[in-house]
Amino acid sequence: MxxxxxxxxxxxxxxxxxxxxxxxxxxxxxxxxxxxxxxxxxxxxxxxxxxxxxxxxxxxxxxxxxxxxxxxxxxxxxxxxxxxxxxxxxxxxxxxxxxxxxxxxVLATLWTASTGYARRLGWQAPTTVFSWSVDTEALRSFDAGPFRIEHGLTPDTEHLQQHLARQWNGPLARPAWWTASRQHQHHLTFYRFQQPGQAASGFLSLASSHDQPGGPHPVVHDFWAASDGTAAAMLSFLGRHHSRAARIEFQRTALPPTPHLLHALPRYRAATAHAWHPWMLRILNPAAAVRLRGWPADLDTAIPVGIGRDGGGAVWDRCLLQISAGSADLHPTTQESKVRLTRGQLAVWYAGGYRTPTAASLSGVRSTCPQALSTLIRATGEHEPWLPDHF
Structure with missing residues (x-):
């Protein structure tokens, strides 16, 4: 030192x-x-x-x-x-x-281009991250539906964002100052979407970029939709910018990892994805992180797992993961481990990054019991990983 x-x-x-x-x-x-x-x-x-x-x-x-x-x-x-x-x-x-x-x-999260360096220090990326560029004209094919479009945010949209954020693994529980700070930094304009007589079911935020040929074009920073109909209305609204912008950009944290956009485009070349460096997660305190997390209410299981110690190497801590009635506990055990995860693999599993046992096995997760691995994957698979907040 x-x-x-x-x-x-x-x-x-x-x-x-x-x-x-x-x-x-x-x-x-x-x-x-x-x-x-x-x-x-x-x-x-x-x-x-x-x-x-x-x-x-x-x-x-x-x-x-x-x-x-x-x-x-x-x-x-x-x-x-x-x-x-x-x-x-x-x-x-x-x-x-x-x-x-x-x-x-009990967790540590960062965005970094130095993924190899962070991985050696115990971080791992739960998912890939993309930004999108879409032909504005192609977005006009989405159904606008009966939605009204209003400028600005309301307390209802703030509550909506928190409600929708809970449906993913990774979003920040945004503090009160977060939105105003980002709005000031990026000069964001917000639009909310609601059906007549109902509360808002979606909102998006737009900035204007001047850093590419062809003049300024809209850049989407927030895209929060409670349903596929709301998302279609929001994409249709973006298509109305066709007269002044050939393309719409979705910054890397904007779109959730759902196929709605690609499935409904009239031609596949209308959208281009650009890979970005990912967000990476590290579990600082596995027992506390397991205790504080939400779990499937209908899952009742006990799985002996081996967790690699910080610093890597071949030393494993034997733990028993017990899940019941939406709660979980992780504590030391003498039982032989049925599944082994390094600290990086633990972070990916915690964030729901392994969607199937096959994906976990191909990522290096070791198991002597296929059923135990399947149950372990199911335990965090109710929500997908997505971090829509950049810092």
């Missing part, structure tokens, strides 16, 4: 220095530092009194199995280019997580 390196909370002066370092490290200014800084735990690494690395940490619950689970959401991490290769990121990640874990975080 480098004795000259210290990690400290950032005061106002250090925050400004960290902001400048991030701009130098990323090659552009990182708006999240000033936007999220007031709500975050900001840590910086000092070497001989000079900032060489930094990062934000937000204590925000994420929904898993319908329950909010306290999570350390890590963003805007950077290391000075001249200091890369000295393992500063690993040291800083540990120090960024510690204060949030002391406040109750």
């Amino acid at each position: 480098d004795e000259s390196l210290t990690v400290v909370p950032a005061d106002e002066d250090l925050l400004d220095e960290y902001d400048a370092l991030a701009a130098r490290s990323y090659g552009h200014r990182v708006d999240d530092i000033t936007r999220l800084g007031p709500h975050a735990d900001v840590r910086v690494a000092l070497k001989h009194g000079r900032i060489v690395a930094g990062g934000l940490g937000l204590l925000i619950p994420q929904f898993f199995g319908g329950n909010p689970v306290p999570a350390a959401c890590l963003g805007s991490g950077c290391v000075a280019p001249e200091e890369r290769g000295n393992h500063l990121a690993a040291r800083l990640l540990t120090e960024r997580i510690r204060p949030l874990q002391e406040q109750g975080a």
Whole structure:
């Protein structure tokens, strides 16, 4: 360990220095530092009194199995280019997580392009992430239905978003300041969709992009629909932009992983997917994470599992996973494990990333009992992984 390196909370002066370092490290200014800084735990690494690395940490619950689970959401991490290769990121990640874990975080989540590095530190990506570009003209084929379109959000749409977020594994339980902060950062315009005499059943947010040839075009940041009819009406509304924009962009966190868009397009070439670096999850406290998560109400089972220890290697902790009446517990056992998961595989399973036993086996999950593996997959398969929030 480098004795000259210290990690400290950032005061106002250090925050400004960290902001400048991030701009130098990323090659552009990182708006999240000033936007999220007031709500975050900001840590910086000092070497001989000079900032060489930094990062934000937000204590925000994420929904898993319908329950909010306290999570350390890590963003805007950077290391000075001249200091890369000295393992500063690993040291800083540990120090960024510690204060949030002391406040109750049992998970840690980040978006990163350095997937291999994060994987070695215990993170894994539960799902792939795509942005979409769609021909605006093709969206006109969707049925607008009897929906009214209103500008702006209401308290009802905020409640709708939280209700829909619970139906996926990963969305943030957005704090009160979240939407206004994003609206200001991206200059978002919101539209809500409702049938006459009913509450809103969907809403979307739009920004305008000028960074591609062909002039400005709409970019969708939020897309929340309670039904396929609502989603069709929202896509039809986007198709009305055909006179001024040839394409509609859906940013990487916008669309949920459902096939509705592709199944209803008039031609398959109307949509183009672009793969992005994923969000990655790490289970900090497996027993607490299992206890706080939601579980299928009709599942009653006890499965001996082996969980790899932090740091990898061939050492496994034997645990008994007991699920009953929508609750679960994970505790030590002497029973021989029927399923073995590394810490990364545990994170994917926890997020519902393994949809079938075959997918789990091909990802390296080891099992001596096919029935136990099938039951384990079913336990987290009620909801699919999706993180519609970027930080």
